[in-house]
Amino acid sequence: MSHTTVTYKGSVEQRIDMRWLSKVITLSLDSEQILKETIAIGNQQTTIGELFNISGDNTSSDYVLENATQKMDYIGHALTQSNTLTVMGDCGFYTGAQLLGGRIKIEGNTHDFSGCGMSKGLIEVSGNCGNHTGSAFTGGKKGMSGGTILVHGNSGNFTGELMRRGLIMIVGDIGDHCANRMIAGTITNLGATGKHVGAGMKRGTLLFPHKPENISPGFHDCGRHSLGYLTLLLHEIRRFKSAFQSLHPMRRRVQRYIGDTTVEGQGELLVWIG
Amino acid sequence: MVIKLSGGKLYDPAHKIDGQVTDLYIVDDKISKTAPANKKIDHSYAIDDCIVMAGAIDMHTHIGGGKVNIARTMMLEDQHAHPDARSGKFRSGNGHIVPSTFSTGYRYAEMGYTACFEPAVLPVNARQAHMEMADTPMIDKGGYVLLGNDDFLLRMIQQGASQTAVNDYVAWLLDATQCIGVKVVNPGGIHAFKYNQRRLDVDEISPSGVTPRKILTVLSKAVHDLGIPHPLHVHASNLGIPGNFESTLSTMTAAEGLPIHLTHIQFHSYGTEGDHKFSSAACQIAEAINNQPNITADVGQIMFGQTITASGDTMMQYFGHEHANPKKWTIMDIECEAGCGVIPFKYRDKSFVNALQWAIGLEIFIQVNDPWRVLLTTDHPNGAPFTSYPHLIKLLMNRSFRNDVLSAIHPEAQQISNLASMEREYSLYEIAIMTRAAPAKILGLTDHGHLGDGAKANITIYRKQDDIEQMFTKPIMVFKNGELVVENGKVTKTVQGITHVVKPEFDRSIEKPLKKYFDDYQTIAFNNFRISSDEMAECIGGEIQIHPCKLN
Incomplete structure (x- = not known):
């Protein structure tokens, strides 16, 4: 399939704001023109052409960013429905922030605030994610409000903080304070989970293989359940090519805790049984 | 520095001028209605059809x-x-x-x-x-x-x-x-x-x-x-x-x-x-x-x-x-x-x-x-x-x-x-x-808000437009203390403003009960509370202009 390749050829020490790339992708801008535009690097100005090459079919909606580094912030910021962006390398902060649709596939790790404020689309990370994955911008009151984040590695602290809707799937471990002040949505993993899960969560579902340590006293054990809807949820989870496909499609036995009763207490923490 | 603004329609309510076409001069940082003698005009702007108001x-x-x-x-x-x-x-x-x-x-x-x-x-x-x-x-x-x-x-x-x-x-x-x-x-x-x-x-x-x-x-x-x-x-x-x-x-x-x-x-x-x-x-x-x-x-x-x-x-x-x-x-x-x-x-x-x-x-x-x-x-x-x-x-x-x-x-x-x-x-x-x-x-800012002789040269010039909102959003020129700082709605020069204050007279004996009050209740020492004019100018960076109080 034809695609446009954007290659990073620079080696600047400072951070690079990549929102220009989203503008190119969503507006299908002329590559020669965009390469002449200025970009701020630290306290200096340079042109995009000094740092990047753009090659390939410019009319395509599929983009590949090569040689990405963890200095690049806002990769795939606010992309829309029809766009696909593949990133070869690590990403900086705010990867896929405020995503409005489309797919971002990252062959590497991402820094903090991946998918923060996203409302639609898919972010797939082959490596690990930093803190605040799928959360809100600092000071914001609503985190991710739709879409899916699939991480094949681990995620850091505050995963799904203030999350409103959508699905976060972490194949590995999740750090501390997962689903902190979560409003609604679903978070699941296959590895371990850190401390203080679901503190202040109002609604939403957490689906883990092991009971996390230090669950807040606001959570209450409701016993063992066989929940029919888990089959539907598993159908959605298994749709993506990942380690989650190893879960049996008809699995539905869970230990159920509800919380956090210090707020609305309509959230649920489910732990697989058997 | 002398600047001439010619042909503008002045709106200066302090002097009851309502849309009169008059030439204005800016002599250093002051407004003058007449051309200064023995000084050449450094810049001249033709502002026909433009509206001139004070800043x-x-x-x-x-x-x-x-x-x-x-x-x-x-x-x-x-x-x-x-x-x-x-x-x-x-x-x-x-x-x-x-x-x-x-x-x-x-x-x-x-x-x-x-x-x-x-x-x-x-x-x-x-x-x-x-x-x-x-x-x-x-x-x-x-x-x-x-x-x-x-x-x-x-x-x-x-x-x-x-x-x-x-x-x-x-x-x-x-x-x-x-x-x-x-x-x-x-x-x-x-x-x-x-x-x-x-x-x-x-x-x-x-x-x-x-x-x-x-x-x-x-x-x-x-x-x-x-x-x-x-x-x-x-x-x-x-x-x-x-x-x-x-x-x-x-x-x-x-x-x-x-x-x-x-x-x-x-x-x-x-x-x-x-x-x-x-x-x-x-x-x-x-x-x-x-x-x-x-x-x-x-x-x-x-x-x-x-x-x-x-x-x-x-x-x-x-x-x-x-x-x-x-x-x-x-x-x-x-x-x-x-x-x-x-x-x-x-x-x-x-x-x-x-x-x-x-x-x-x-x-x-x-x-x-x-x-x-x-x-x-x-x-x-x-x-x-x-x-x-x-x-x-x-x-x-x-x-x-x-x-x-x-x-x-x-x-x-x-x-x-x-x-x-x-x-x-x-x-x-x-x-x-x-x-x-x-x-x-x-x-009580006597040298601001008007276009009379001796006023501070704070002047805003708008291009007359049918859309009033557009007109007031983007003045074509703004002068601050006689310097052109905004052109066509964009800042072109950075200047620093001053701080307007008043200093009414008072009896210093009030400081005695105040000091006691500060010692008893406040978390800041009485002597540290007061901001002096020197501190304003040298440390804080807001040089002050004192406006006179009317004695009743």
């Missing part, structure tokens, strides 16, 4: 001090959404609702404003407020010191201290905090809030043992006795409560005929009629202003959209915290001198209450006959960000546009409001009064 003055805008910073920190989404990149010699900034200091300065200058006044300088926070304002480029600044809820004053009044002693305290505080006026916010109410009281009427005895009326009477007398040009700046009791127009009328009488300035009066003009128990009392308020020449007011017009309310009125901010949108708010206090409440708010045109608030503000503008006594503000950022002034001017100057906007708001608010039937349209001359001449007069 605009915003006499009530929250641009510095603790609560503005809290508002900035709280509205990070606003900072994210409106980045202002550094370019050339201009500093970076961000924000639209509560812009950062640099953005505030640039945006004001780009609209032709050359002076802005922060209406709530908390005495203990004055140093920080001045530092922040010194960081705001392009415009002259000034502050009104907050009084009327501090323990020292309330105790003085309660213990029956003489008016002279109160005068000395007020004058000492103005000197110590480097301010140009005195503001009282919800007199006694913020203090009462700390005793768990949630409402305080003008004639109700507060936990401090005095009534708000007494506080207002004493303070307005003090301001008058000291000859401070700016009358007592009053944020009246019961802000935003339906039926509060009665306490606003009581507040007017509390001044006992002395000059008083009622601020953001739109928020104090609500009745309780109708199905929603919320109605417009703009008519009663406007009539009261028309009948009492000692009263001036600014409106505090609201505009639809996201904003944030930042006020010293802890009591009323706490009352409104449930309407916070987005849901985050803070109420805090420093040293129990006054208060601080910051609540984000979204005014919606489809909400009955908000739509009626919008209409009430405009009704007041239209029904107050004398533009010298009703000033154009949005109480930035409480009613709307200051960048909406051009839109507000268009609403005042264009009846059909006003009625178009009116027809889109909540239908019940449309029905209840008399706005549609009001025919008055403001003229450019009247706008020049409200935004230039009147604020300068009320603040």
Whole structure:
């Protein structure tokens, strides 16, 4: 399939704001023109052409960013429905922030605030994610409000903080304070989970293989359940090519805790049984 | 340096010039009507068909001090959404609702404003407020010191201290905090809030043992006795409560005929009629202003959209915290001198209450006959960000546009409001009064707000356009102290403004009880509290200009 390749050829020490790339992708801008535009690097100005090459079919909606580094912030910021962006390398902060649709596939790790404020689309990370994955911008009151984040590695602290809707799937471990002040949505993993899960969560579902340590006293054990809807949820989870496909499609036995009763207490923490 | 501006139509209400074509000269930093002898003209600008006014003055805008910073920190989404990149010699900034200091300065200058006044300088926070304002480029600044809820004053009044002693305290505080006026916010109410009281009427005895009326009477007398040009700046009791127009009328009488300035009066003009128990009392308020020449007011017009309310009125901010949108708010206090409440708010045109608030503000503008006594503000950022002034001017100057906007708001608010039937349209001359001449007069800035000989060369030149909003958004030239700083609506040169202050005379013996008070209760030493003029100029970076007080 034809695609446009954007290659990073620079080696600047400072951070690079990549929102220009989203503008190119969503507006299908002329590559020669965009390469002449200025970009701020630290306290200096340079042109995009000094740092990047753009090659390939410019009319395509599929983009590949090569040689990405963890200095690049806002990769795939606010992309829309029809766009696909593949990133070869690590990403900086705010990867896929405020995503409005489309797919971002990252062959590497991402820094903090991946998918923060996203409302639609898919972010797939082959490596690990930093803190605040799928959360809100600092000071914001609503985190991710739709879409899916699939991480094949681990995620850091505050995963799904203030999350409103959508699905976060972490194949590995999740750090501390997962689903902190979560409003609604679903978070699941296959590895371990850190401390203080679901503190202040109002609604939403957490689906883990092991009971996390230090669950807040606001959570209450409701016993063992066989929940029919888990089959539907598993159908959605298994749709993506990942380690989650190893879960049996008809699995539905869970230990159920509800919380956090210090707020609305309509959230649920489910732990697989058997 | 001599600059000639030829062919412009002048609007200079201070000299009763209404659209006359006259040449102006700028000699160094002063305006001259005649060409200076023995000096050659360095620059000459042909400004035929252009409108020339003095630099605009915003006499009530929250641009510095603790609560503005809290508002900035709280509205990070606003900072994210409106980045202002550094370019050339201009500093970076961000924000639209509560812009950062640099953005505030640039945006004001780009609209032709050359002076802005922060209406709530908390005495203990004055140093920080001045530092922040010194960081705001392009415009002259000034502050009104907050009084009327501090323990020292309330105790003085309660213990029956003489008016002279109160005068000395007020004058000492103005000197110590480097301010140009005195503001009282919800007199006694913020203090009462700390005793768990949630409402305080003008004639109700507060936990401090005095009534708000007494506080207002004493303070307005003090301001008058000291000859401070700016009358007592009053944020009246019961802000935003339906039926509060009665306490606003009581507040007017509390001044006992002395000059008083009622601020953001739109928020104090609500009745309780109708199905929603919320109605417009703009008519009663406007009539009261028309009948009492000692009263001036600014409106505090609201505009639809996201904003944030930042006020010293802890009591009323706490009352409104449930309407916070987005849901985050803070109420805090420093040293129990006054208060601080910051609540984000979204005014919606489809909400009955908000739509009626919008209409009430405009009704007041239209029904107050004398533009010298009703000033154009949005109480930035409480009613709307200051960048909406051009839109507000268009609403005042264009009846059909006003009625178009009116027809889109909540239908019940449309029905209840008399706005549609009001025919008055403001003229450019009247706008020049409200935004230039009147604020300068009320603040006692004799060399600002007019285009007469010897005035500071703060000049704004607009290209005449059919769309008034566009015209006021982008002046083609702005001169600040004789320097061309804005061209075609963009800042081209950065300059630093000064700080306007008054220094009324007082008896130093007031320092003795004050020192004891500081030793006993305050967390800052008496000697460290006072900001000297040298400190203002050398450390804070806000060189001061002292305006004379009228001796009565």
